[in-house]
Amino acid sequence: MALVDARMPRMDGVELITRLAAKHPAVAAIVLSTFDEDEYIFGALRGGAVGYLLKDCSPDELVAAVLRASRGETVLSSPVAARLVANLRRTPARGAFSGEDLLSGRELEVARMVAAGAANREIATRLHITEGTVKNHVSSVLRKLGLRDRTQLALRLTERRS
Missing domain, CATH: 3.40.50.2300 (Response regulator)
Structure with a gap:
């Protein structure tokens, strides 16, 4: 043990x-x-x-x-x-967008809110976390998915939905 x-x-x-x-x-x-x-x-x-x-x-x-x-x-x-x-309840079936399996549940929540156009302060308020934590999650998501910025993240998530 x-x-x-x-x-x-x-x-x-x-x-x-x-x-x-x-x-x-x-x-x-x-x-x-x-x-x-x-x-x-x-x-x-x-x-x-x-x-x-x-x-x-x-x-x-x-x-x-x-x-x-x-x-x-x-x-x-x-x-x-x-x-x-x-x-498990909030995570959609696999394949919703490329790279989803790399993200934690919280990172996925933050990514979806970024894709919906939410600012860090709004995300922090809705998820009851600090803005610094939101920034850390966004940075982690960008790194894991190999993206440059929030715009690329939003495009990646929205193009997989259509």
């Missing part, structure tokens, strides 16, 4: 879990973190984590999760499970 934090000084938890799963697949990794952001949750699970718990879980919940994970079960705290279900 490995309990891993999502954010660590020299290497983030997602990278550690990905390396751990590749080199030591028998080690079950659970993320124990204060961060319930899509990027961490889905990155860790894609990387090979068998669970994701928030640090506000009780000691009894943590012990039970470790025991379940050691038996091969997946363990998710209730808020994380809710985010996972919400993400």
Whole structure:
């Protein structure tokens, strides 16, 4: 078993879990973190984590999760499970636009709002996040999709709908 934090000084938890799963697949990794952001949750699970718990879980919940994970079960705290279900419900079927599978649920939300012409402040207000977080998501989306700017992003999303 490995309990891993999502954010660590020299290497983030997602990278550690990905390396751990590749080199030591028998080690079950659970993320124990204060961060319930899509990027961490889905990155860790894609990387090979068998669970994701928030640090506000009780000691009894943590012990039970470790025991379940050691038996091969997946363990998710209730808020994380809710985010996972919400993400599945809001994400359209694959193929909606090229590159969709590269984006987290939150990045996809932000990308769609950019395509609809929303400004960073408006996106931040609607999603209850800071403008800085919106800027980070937009930058990440542009990088992942190999685009130069918001205009290219908007065109990419709207041309796939028509």
